[in-house]
Amino acid sequence: MDVHNAFLQGDLDEEVYMLPPPGYRQKGETLVCRLHKSLYGLKQASRQWYSKFSAALCDFGFCHSESGHSLFYLNRGAASVFIILYVDDLVITRSEISLIEEVKAMLHARFHIKDLGTLKYFLGIEVARSANGLTLNQRKYALDILKDCGLLGTRPMDTPMEQNLKLDNELGTLLSDPSSYRRLVGRLIYLTVTRPDITHAVDILSQFMHQPRQTHLDAAHRLLRYLKATIGQGLHFSCNSTLELCAYCDSDWASCPMTRCSTTGYCIFLGDSLISWKTKKQHTISRSLAEAKYRAMAVAT
Template structure:
């Protein structure tokens, strides 16, 4: 039977078959062709690929990271090798070049792979290296966005969003072609991988994907003008630095004019290096600014728990407890005094989470002045001076800036 023209059939069970095409099956027959390898376009294809890849690495001595299942770690003869998998892209690094070569040879025996050499470009992220450290940016990606949008010759601006701008679903006319706005915002979302300075603006723009209007497009175009100012800006990872973890969390109470929900923002540093950041609208309405701040502390605590576990898997030792900087005194009082039942009974789960991590010596909430709260850049639209000050604290750099 010629199975090349057979129709694909995908079942939810582990066994997958190919049905013969019409005309090849006689009346009453139920013959099928069993697949020995998973094919593209089947639901199980990606899972089977990852399973095959994992089996090969684990058979060689690798183990899964408990916090990131796509990260594989090999420790042998005092050396450590890390393999990171994203779909079919693989990044290999470690402390021994000879052991890395052996891992590459093992992969060639099991898979058809292509060695692209030293990491310079991965998933649209450009990697520049020196003895002082690594620099990650998306310079080409930004230029492509500007060119596709026709904004290569516009006048640049110094902030990603206009001060005190409030976008809603009610104001303005609907766009004739909403797909252009959705495509633009989708590309900007991926840009936040190396651009923490635009996270807050992109978070606001992404809330209007379902029904974009002209004011929303104008705000997106202003963000493009800001990107034209710093297309080569990115994150710098220093080769030598302390491994002290510190975190900053903040919230903007009832920042959404439509739902009255608050916004959580946090950033986490490993020494001077920014390693994690996030802006997210809270799931429920907070009755006070202290409650909104406490929810932000709980979210940051969850991220710190995951990050501490990841650092243990990698083998990096850091001091505990981790300073968690908050600028709301009322939230710190709730944290320190567990008898405020009337105020905190509706956020009891968040309170228990933070207190248990304090008792485990994972975190240590600390008061910080509002003017020094770095997480403000993830929750509020700021003026030019304050934005520049906080952006400098994020330790982002523009490698392509003139010297």
């Protein structure tokens, strides 16, 4: 197909083209190849793959979840199947074994997939099953963070942050290489997926990514020493839990020394299982503790 090179950087009538491999084109030719499937490395590849996969699931009867485009669900009577997609990795769960076998047969017919069996490890999250329920933790991920920072042999601490510690933008010397601090805090943010106990400390540390100082790095290392003492902690989802939804929220008052904004915190339980939590600085300055708590209640609701 003879197409001008100007079209090679984008779509051409919703089709994708690429230059031929070296050795398949003579000097002076302007031939390109029309792709019938997406290839890794192309900017259109991720969109094409998601479109193809979601279309296959929707044809089978799946629906998109309103909470995220990577979550699909299928209801047939009392039975349900849920699929979560991350790039080309899938996690499938169900309420009835016969329905999931039907879904897996459909996926095998449409795609080249490999069934890895019962979920044990996914995106750094370890999954353990017992008669009491399901446990999620990031033990290996936390150990990797400690190893990269050279703190595997450090002395453990009982708390993630010093009591009444107030960090700001002025105390301490500027770090000569702020990228290491930013990388560390970024990894700690992902660790909060299964560690709600460090969420508040990580929220404070993430406020100084633009210009980190030595005091901020010392507080981050203090948090790592706490992780050393609680390396195996995670979330437990009980199989005997009720479906009663219960939420707790709280707020301090004008705790930020730089903006005088209050901090909201909440956690939501489904029966005995913690399913949602958050800590975040409020956008406006509250004039009283009661106002700060009402704002926290509104966010939690």
